[in-house]
Amino acid sequence: MNRTADYVIIGGGISGAAIGYFLLKNGAKNVVILERNYLTAGATGRCGAGIRQQWGSEMNCLLTQFSCNFFENAEEELGYPEGIEFHQGGYMLLVSNEDELAQTKKNIALQNSLGIESQLLDVNQAKVLTPILDTGNILAAAYHSKDGHLNPFKTTQAFADAFIRMGGNIYTNTAVHGLKTENGRICGVDTSQGHIATDCVINTAGGHTNIIAALVGEEIPIYAERHNILVTEPVEPILSTMVMSLSLNFYCQQVPHGSFVMGRSCTNQPRDLRVTADSSFPENMAATVVKIMPALKNIRMLRQWAGLYDMSPDKHPIYDRFPNVEGFYVAAGFSGHGFMLGPATGQIMAEQILGLEPTLPWNRLGLSRFETGEMILESSVV
Amino acid sequence: MLEKTGVPTPEQVDSIFPTEERLSQGPIAIIECFQPIPCDPCATSCPQGAIAPFMDINDLPIINNKKCNGCGICIMKCPGLAIIVLDMTYSETQALIRLPYEFSPLPQIGEIVLALDRSGAKVAEAEVIRVTKGKPPIISIAVDKALVKTLRNIRPQPSEAAILCRCSDLNTDDIREFIAQGHTTVDAIKRLSRLGMGPCQGRTCTPLIIRELATVLSKPVESFQPGTYRPVVKSIKLGELAEYTE
Numbered sequence: 025m026n027r028t029a030d031y032v033i034i035g036g037g038i039s040g041a042a043i044g045y046f047l048l049k050n051g052a053k054n055v056v057i058l059e060r061n062y063l064t065a066g067a068t069g070r071c072g073a074g075i076r077q078q079w080g081s082e083m084n085c086l087l088t089q090f091s092c093n094f095f096e097n098a099e100e101e102l103g104y105p106e107g108i109e110f111h112q113g114g115y116m117l118l119v120s121n122e123d124e125l126a127q128t129k130k131n132i133a134l135q136n137s138l139g140i141e142s143q144l145l146d147v148n149q150a151k152v153l154t155p156i157l158d159t160g161n162i163l164a165a166a167y168h169s170k171d172g173h174l175n176p177f178k179t180t181q182a183f184a185d186a187f188i189r190m191g192g193n194i195y196t197n198t199a200v201h202g203l204k205t206e207n208g209r210i211c212g213v214d215t216s217q218g219h220i221a222t223d224c225v226i227n228t229a230g231g232h233t234n235i236i237a238a239l240v241g242e243e244i245p246i247y248a249e250r251h252n253i254l255v256t257e258p259v260e261p262i263l264s265t266m267v268m269s270l271s272l273n274f275y276c277q278q279v280p281h282g283s284f285v286m287g288r289s290c291t292n293q294p295r296d297l298r299v300t301a302d303s304s305f306p307e308n309m310a311a312t313v314v315k316i317m318p319a320l321k322n323i324r325m326l327r328q329w330a331g332l333y334d335m336s337p338d339k340h341p342i343y344d345r346f347p348n349v350e351g352f353y354v355a356a357g358f359s360g361h362g363f364m365l366g367p368a369t370g371q372i373m374a375e376q377i378l379g380l381e382p383t384l385p386w387n388r389l390g391l392s393r394f395e396t397g398e399m400i401l402e403s404s405v406v
Numbered sequence: 407m408l409e410k411t412g413v414p415t416p417e418q419v420d421s422i423f424p425t426e427e428r429l430s431q432g433p434i435a436i437i438e439c440f441q442p443i444p445c446d447p448c449a450t451s452c453p454q455g456a457i458a459p460f461m462d463i464n465d466l467p468i469i470n471n472k473k474c475n476g477c478g479i480c481i482m483k484c485p486g487l488a489i490i491v492l493d494m495t496y497s498e499t500q501a502l503i504r505l506p507y508e509f510s511p512l513p514q515i516g517e518i519v520l521a522l523d524r525s526g527a528k529v530a531e532a533e534v535i536r537v538t539k540g541k542p543p544i545i546s547i548a549v550d551k552a553l554v555k556t557l558r559n560i561r562p563q564p565s566e567a568a569i570l571c572r573c574s575d576l577n578t579d580d581i582r583e584f585i586a587q588g589h590t591t592v593d594a595i596k597r598l599s600r601l602g603m604g605p606c607q608g609r610t611c612t613p614l615i616i617r618e619l620a621t622v623l624s625k626p627v628e629s630f631q632p633g634t635y636r637p638v639v640k641s642i643k644l645g646e647l648a649e650y651t652e
Contacts (some may be wrong), residue, residue, distance in 0.1 A: 062589075062591060063597075069597055077593050177597040208531060256644065257604075306637070306638065307650040313644065320644050320645075322643055322644075323644055324642060324643050324644070325640035325644055326641050
């Protein structure tokens with residue numbers, strides 16, 4: 025194991041792997057990623073892995089636009105011939121009431137102004153793109169053909185493989201027990217495999233971010249909330265679009281392998297880092313999805329699981345340095361879309377840490393916004 | 407013999423086998439059809455009119471060796487898989503046999519397969535020269551000229567790899583490749599391979615994969631954790647689940 029490193033990244037999900045890759049790509053050397061379990065063991069490996077550029081805030085539009093462009097060329101850029109299963113079958117947001125329709129029209133106008141070619145579909149157009157839809161439940165749908173979904177395991181592995189090829193080191197099954205500081209500056213990490221001396225640590229531990237931060241008495245305003253998800257047996261392709269609705273509270277996709285993956289927000293979810301199964305989730309999920317896509321009623325559910333959303337007050341990520349500890353950075357608060365933001369997270373953190381010219385307006389995504397009240401509001405999260 | 411084993415006698419084979427002279431002129435179909443049954447697609451499908459029209463549907467096919475150009479269309483038409491095309495002019499030492507092959511997966515061009523006789527016994531090895539997709543697919547193999555009366559089927563070389571995960575079709579070779587790449591726990595292999603993600607949800611394959619990990623890494627079986635078991639215990643239709651909310 026490395027005894028010294030220039031940069032130590034804590035967390036082996038998409039964010040950690042992407043930050044490691046972009047650091048090396050931008051000239052950094054001697055970068056280490058620490059993961060207490062295996063790569064993607066946390067939120068990344070548990071997520072729905074939808075990719076969309078249809079948001080209600082300019083910031084999320086810009087971040088996901090960057091990520092989506094990256095994913096389109098990721099197999100070549102990262103050199104991963106096995107493929108990351110990026111299925112750009114379009115992303116359809118169903119609209120079921122008048123208020124939502126008005127908001128959706130505003131969102132589409134914003135997206136179009138940023139070069140995202142989303143559009144409003146009437147129910148007949150929606151039915152053409154998603155034939156299994158029961159349009160009795162909806163008024164309209166927002167749609168963008170370049171959105172879709174991809175395989176979170178393979179995408180993270182692609183970043184990790186590229187990172188290792190470029191000289192980075194990944195230590196899995198390696199837990200962080202302590203952070204060492206000296207005169208208000210980070211100077212080392214204590215792990216289950218020994219000590220690493222470093223003067224830069226990046227905390228991207230998802231739902232566990234504040235546990236790592238607490239090792240040096242820091243805390244950021246996020247909390248981890250359990251979200252549930254289920255998967256069915258694989259069947260022939262019948263759903264190309266990723267379908268989601270805020271008002272009907274669900275998302276559902278058919279992965280290239282044939283399985284359906286679906287989730288919804290449930291009330292009264294624990295915020296204590298538990299990822300146990302919620303027994304009421306499968307029936308509510310099934311009832312929701314069967315009503316909207318009745319053809320799914322004969323497909324069998326195989327498994328349910330849960331993961332953590334690291335929720336920030338304005339549902340936008342936090343990219344910053346901890347105020348009281350020099351050399352200690354954080355990328356967290358992804359609020360349920362950290363996977364699709366992965367490439368943007370990597371780019372932004374590399375720019376921030378290496379002092380590069382910003383390609384994305386990350387100066388507005390720092391911790392100070394929660395004190396000044398300059399938060400960015402986002403309505404479109406399931 | 408034919409009635410009991412499905413394998414014709416050498417005399418029966420000789421009775422329909424083309425002459426040396428005809429064989430030296432290029433490819434020709436050989437129809438090993440010895441039982442009068444009501445079946446005539448070979449005769450009606452030949453674009454050369456090389457198979458004499460049947461007077462009775464139970465007639466046996468008779469090839470006109472002058473008209474047959476070895477095109478092979480009749481191979482796909484014969485429901486009994488009784489037709490091959492033999493080309494003795496393929497090379498100095500080897501002949502080309504085109505035969506129907508109904509198994510999946512299809513062999514690759516260049517693959518060395520086992521060449522079988524009519525009873526299915528292994529006789530030699532042969533190189534796959536061409537794979538023509540169709541119903542059924544036609545495989546062209548290059549074989550020793552001395553064996554053209556014997557070889558009538560192929561099978562892939564036996565793999566020593568044993569199936570570990572039936573749902574996701576993974577064998578010991580696949581798993582060893584993941585282990586060699588540094589993925590050394592059940593969960594780490596699962597996320598990239600779909601091992602244990604199918605209908606059995608790891609109930610069948612988990613003990614097998616742990617044993618494989620233990621063998622390859624020379625560690626005790628007890629040192630490996632199975633993946634997390636999660637609901638549902640048994641797969642259930644979404645429609646049935648949905649009824650619980652009403």
